[in-house]
Structure formats: C-alpha cells, structure tokens
Amino acid sequence: MSPALQRIEQTREALIGALAERNWETISELDVACRACVDDVLSEAPVDEQALRENLESLLAVYKQLLDVAMGERQAIVNEMTQINQAQNATKVYHLFG
Numbered sequence: 001m002s003p004a005l006q007r008i009e010q011t012r013e014a015l016i017g018a019l020a021e022r023n024w025e026t027i028s029e030l031d032v033a034c035r036a037c038v039d040d041v042l043s044e045a046p047v048d049e050q051a052l053r054e055n056l057e058s059l060l061a062v063y064k065q066l067l068d069v070a071m072g073e074r075q076a077i078v079n080e081m082t083q084i085n086q087a088q089n090a091t092k093v094y095h096l097f098g
Contacts, residue, residue: 004041008055
C-alpha cells in the first residue's frame with residue numbers, strides 16, 4: 001500500500017474516533033488533512049486502483065456518517081433555540097398580564 005493510501009486510512013480512522021467523541025475541532029483539522037491526502041494520492045503515479053477505490057469508498061462512508069451526525073446536531077440546536085424563544089415569549093406574556 002502506498003504511503004498516501006496509508007495516510008488516507010489513518011486519517012479515516014482518526015475521523016471515526018473524533019466523530020465518536022463529537023470533537024468538531026479535531027474533525028475540522030482532519031478534514032483539511034484528508035483533502036491533502038486525497039490530493040496526494042491523485043497526483044501520484046498510478047497505484048493499485050482497487051485499493052484506492054476501497055479506501056475512497058470507506059472514506060466516503062465516514063463523510064456520509066459525519067454529515068448525518070452534523071445535521072442531527074444542528075437540528076437539536078434549532079429545537080433548543082426554539083424552546084428558548086418560546087420560553088422567553090411566555091415570560092414576556094406572563095409579565096405583561098402578571
């Protein structure tokens with residue numbers, strides 16, 4: 001396995017770990033590193049296409065999972081903000097008539 005493919009695999013594994021911990025700062029850093037790894041592997045001389053395909057498909061699956069989790073987190077924040085706004089409005093009404 002080429003060094004670039006190994007870096008992709010290592011970065012993918014690190015992304016999985018950071019995602020499990022919901023460590024968004026580390027995920028952001030690993031995303032940048034992952035892009036560099038992909039650029040490196042695509043600029044190299046032809047490599048084992050099957051290994052490349054498998055690594056990139058595995059990486060794609062991690063990114064899909066990452067997007068699903070991020071959208072879920074975003075929706076949770078939206079729901080929480082909605083509840084806060086409703087509570088603030090209820091407080092205003094209570095003070096208005098109280």
